[in-house]
Amino acid sequence: MDMPTLLDIGWTEHFSEQVDAETLQATPPARICDVHRGRVLAKSETGNMELDLPSTMGTADLAVGDWVLTDPAAGLVVSLLERHTELKRPIAGLATKYQLIAANVDTLMIVSSCNADFNPARLERYLALAATSQTTPLFVLTKVDLAPDAQEYLEKAQRLSPLASAVAIDAQDKTSLDQLQPWVMPGQTVALVGSSGVGKSTILNGLAGIQTATQNIREDDAKGRHTTTARSLRQTTSGGWLIDTPGMRSLSMGGSSEGIDLVFADLIELAASCKFSDCAHAEEPGCAIKAAIAANEIDAGRLQRWQKLLQEDAQNSQSISAARAKQKSKSRQIKSTVRNKHKRRKNN
Ligand SMILES: Nc1nc2c(ncn2[C@@H]2O[C@H](COP(=O)(O)OP(=O)(O)OP(=O)(O)O)[C@@H](O)[C@H]2O)c(=O)[nH]1
Ligand SMILES: [Mg+2]
Numbered sequence: 625m626d627m628p629t630l631l632d633i634g635w636t637e638h639f640s641e642q643v644d645a646e647t648l649q650a651t652p653p654a655r656i657c658d659v660h661r662g663r664v665l666a667k668s669e670t671g672n673m674e675l676d677l678p679s680t681m682g683t684a685d686l687a688v689g690d691w692v693l694t695d696p697a698a699g700l701v702v703s704l705l706e707r708h709t710e711l712k713r714p715i716a717g718l719a720t721k722y723q724l725i726a727a728n729v730d731t732l733m734i735v736s737s738c739n740a741d742f743n744p745a746r747l748e749r750y751l752a753l754a755a756t757s758q759t760t761p762l763f764v765l766t767k768v769d770l771a772p773d774a775q776e777y778l779e780k781a782q783r784l785s786p787l788a789s790a791v792a793i794d795a796q797d798k799t800s801l802d803q804l805q806p807w808v809m810p811g812q813t814v815a816l817v818g819s820s821g822v823g824k825s826t827i828l829n830g831l832a833g834i835q836t837a838t839q840n841i842r843e844d845d846a847k848g849r850h851t852t853t854a855r856s857l858r859q860t861t862s863g864g865w866l867i868d869t870p871g872m873r874s875l876s877m878g879g880s881s882e883g884i885d886l887v888f889a890d891l892i893e894l895a896a897s898c899k900f901s902d903c904a905h906a907e908e909p910g911c912a913i914k915a916a917i918a919a920n921e922i923d924a925g926r927l928q929r930w931q932k933l934l935q936e937d938a939q940n941s942q943s944i945s946a947a948r949a950k951q952k953s954k955s956r957q958i959k960s961t962v963r964n965k966h967k968r969r970k971n972n
């Protein structure tokens with residue numbers, strides 16, 4: 625196969641604007657395909673590269689899909705280019721830090737199956753992630769071949785939000801997988817997210833013509849076995865790029881309020897007609913949302929899900945910014961101690 629061009633790997637104007645011709649020559653760009661401990665694998669115009677990180681960078685700072693400038697002779701990453709999009713989530717249980725999921729993604733394929741995995745509350749969380757990161761969401765419903773009621777799942781997904789389209793497929797069938805082709809055109813990058821066992825790696829294998837590990841799910845509750853353990857970027861046979869990710873147990877919200885607002889825009893619009901501007905949509909008179917629920921125009925579950933996400937997002941965002949502020953004041957303290965020491969030394 626011919627050597628790929630930067631455009632083939634997903635390079636766009638967003639990146640070329642960040643680098644002048646001389647820098648481009650001296651430190652050729654590469655796109656990260658795998659992140660290992662202290663080391664990354666990347667693709668460039670000259671082929672595959674294995675790169676170490678400079679002392680200023682940790683692997684947690686880099687995501688699969690990132691563009692970096694490199695020093696090929698030293699086998700080193702030199703710097704990280706500003707991302708076009710960034711998918712991240714609060715680290716579960718820690719709530720003080722974000723974990724990067726992927727970078728420079730165009731489409732977020734939110735994968736679920738036509739079985740017990742299908743869960744509107746979970747799909748809305750992923751939708752909020754897509755809206756926050758300004759990636760285009762697409763619901764991909766797998767295992768239509770095992771579900772006599774697949775059409776109902778598809779309709780439920782389509783009704784969930786005007787933000788996302790929905791496609792139902794048998795991920796093991798090539799012809800069925802072809803429905804995803806419009807989203808994986810050359811130069812386009814797609815990230816696959818969803819619970820374990822929904823078929824993310826099966827989709828990757830089918831579209832990229834490779835064989836990464838996949839594994840049966842449990843019969844009783846349709847839960848997967850967390851087969852994929854690391855994120856990776858691979859090229860599809862049609863020239864697009866797919867990022868496979870390990871199945872997520874849960875996706876917590878944090879720093880996602882803009883995304884949540886977009887996902888629940890219909891409720892926000894209704895709330896503008898509530899009698900009280902600070903209506904909690906609980907017991908207040910003149911609540912437009914309660915009226916819409918009573919009139920069967922919206923589903924009561926949706927109001928609950930919206931309020932739950934908002935509350936969780938506010939809590940996590942607060943603890944993240946509190947932790948940041950604490951760290952900042954700590955580093956300020958260290959700096960001033962160092963400065964004072966310096967002064968004392970000078971004065972002595
Ligand atoms: N019948 C059928 N089986 C499918 C379909 N998609 C996936 N599978 C099977 O479901 C199981 C789980 O698929 P994987 O691709 O490993 O799921 P995953 O989402 O990558 O799971 P993790 O890596 O654990 O996150 C495998 O046995 C697949 O062969 C489908 O559309 N139809
Ligand atoms: Mg997998």
Ligand SMILES: [Zn+2]
Pocket residue numbers: 895898899903904905906908910911912913914
């Ligand atoms: Zn109200």
